[in-house]
Amino acid sequence: MKFGEYLKNRRTEIGWTQPDAAAKAGIEQSYLSKLETGKSFPSEDVYQRLVEAFSLDTEAMVAALYPAELDRLREIEAVRKHLLEREHNTRSTTRRWLYAGLAALVAGGALVGLAQIERGGAATHYTYQSYGVVRPGESDDIFDDNPARADEQTISIPDMRGPAYTETVPEGRRMWHLVGANAVLVPAKFAWALIPGFALIIGGLGCFFISRRRP
Structure with a gap:
């Protein structure tokens, strides 16, 4: 909105004629007409008169006017303060x-x-099988001679430990034998x-x- 339009709207809102408004502000009617038509802009002194006569809210006016209009009014201290x-x-x-x-x-x-x-993806897991726990003093062939002692277990692990490996357990030792390998999908962590x-x-x-x- 232009300053002149804002001023005219305020005068109309109050219900004043142009001569009445000019008299209230202590300025010439011709000058008020120039202000309302945008042919002139107020000085610091005239603006203060308009504020008092029209009860202008500088903050509301700054929010309503076009940037180009505000640039023309920047020399007025109250307007400049709100702009800054x-x-x-x-x-x-x-x-x-x-x-x-x-x-x-x-x-x-x-x-x-x-x-x-850790993006995950396909990985190889190795399957090992054990027939049971070989107790201290027993031979590795104990399960061939005594099948009832067998306690078969199968595990799948991600690392290759050779064709066979021995694991120490509380009861003795368990022999693991490689029986296969397969690809598994490892989810991303x-x-x-x-x-x-x-x-x-x-x-x-x-x-x-x-x-x-x-x-």
């Missing part, structure tokens, strides 16, 4: 959006990086971090966009 305050608030808000965007990008990048540490990571990155970019769009 608004510019300061705008810069502060912009900085907050930028900091929030930066924090979101850093956190999102960290989560996406975390998800890449930190796959859950991808979704919040990308969400934070998108949110961070959104914060930067908002900070650039603010007036």
Whole structure:
């Protein structure tokens, strides 16, 4: 909105004619006409008269006028004060959006990086079989001679330990023999971090966009 239009609307709202308003403000009617048509802008002294006569709210007026109009009124102290305050608030808000965007990008990048540490995929697992525990003093063929002593167990492990290996257990020792190998799908350990990571990155970019769009 233009200043003259704002002033005329205020006069009409009060219910004054142009001569009445000029008399209340202590200025010539012709000068008030120039103000309302945008042919002139008030000085500091005239603006103070208009504020008193029209009960103008400078803050509300600054919020309503076009930027080009405000530039013409910047020399008026009350207007300049509100403009500087608004510019300061705008810069502060912009900085907050930028900091929030930066924090979101850093956190999102960290989560996406975390998800890449152990990405999972196919891995080979080796199957070993044991017939039972060989107690101290018994031969390795104990289960051939005494099948009732057998306690078969089968395990699948990710590391290859050779065709056979021996494991010490409280009752004695257990002999493990390789009987096969198969590929298994290992899930990514930190796959859950991808979704919040990308969400934070998108949110961070959104914060930067908002900070650039603010007036």
